[in-house]
Amino acid sequence: MILFAAIKLPPRTTKRLVKEQKGVSGARWSDADKLHITLGYFGEVDDDRAEILDEELARKPLPSLEIELRGAGHFGKAEPHAIWIGVAPNPALTRLHEHCKNAARRAGIQMEKRLYRPHVTLAYLKPFSPIDRIISFEKRLADFETLPFLVDEFFLFSSHRKVNGPNIYRMEASYPLIGRAE
Template structure:
């Protein structure tokens, strides 16, 4: 089985700008820079045949490249407990356009639609038992004006997530270029996802 998601990877320069934000709170499991990304669509577990269909559908997406800027810091909470700390993304119509293209491509591969509203972000930390550090409010206020350098987005990526006791490892299966004309996807694993490894 393949646990898949589609995302925009971040350049090293932006990852370096995020690094100073990752610290100063107890109880936080900070994300490694290697797994930071902007999720376009979490897919979940599929078999090899569906993974192949997804790859082919994504490879047919034709969308323009664009520029992004990360900005602001916020959190997700449930039942009054903060479980995720994240950095947001400045308004970017072409990012929304790409997300819609990805959604349509996945529907053609019989992947169920995502019911949740799309809120692009980069996860910084997760809290197993909620954020109970008394400095959390001060941390949010101190970093609320964070703004990254603008960076170009010239591709998007199909990732396979491997779960383990030490956390998730994300394997890049295929990368798809963004531009105005026709193009072929660049396969990072030496072949289509379904044949990259045994299912």
């Protein structure tokens, strides 16, 4: 099964993001229940390694943190393939990502080596989506900001492919973030 660790967004933030999902033809906007901040993408994982990963993610509770969303952009230089809302720089979020990477390593799971750029994927783009509409969207949301919101747990999700339409996500486990960082 395909696994990833993520933070769910508060309902108020999700509603605000859904209202912004417009104005780009060729965009397949993410459903509200799929909006999240990925902490670690583990890829295809067998049941035994998934069980070890679960134990490793739960092993050391980390403190809660606050996150702010800020700005917009897209992935794909030559051919844009996704539109995102950014996450303000946050050392506590980086530590949580590192926790997920270390848990994967201890479980024998090779994670992708890409630089961690926390974001919320708003849409996946069809080939040849109009770049002028993408740029217009980014300009409209250049000053997008949320108030800080508390994150007191994160989740392990499985992703199941469908023949047509978006993947189905299922929550496999939750991990509390205890107390506040000093």
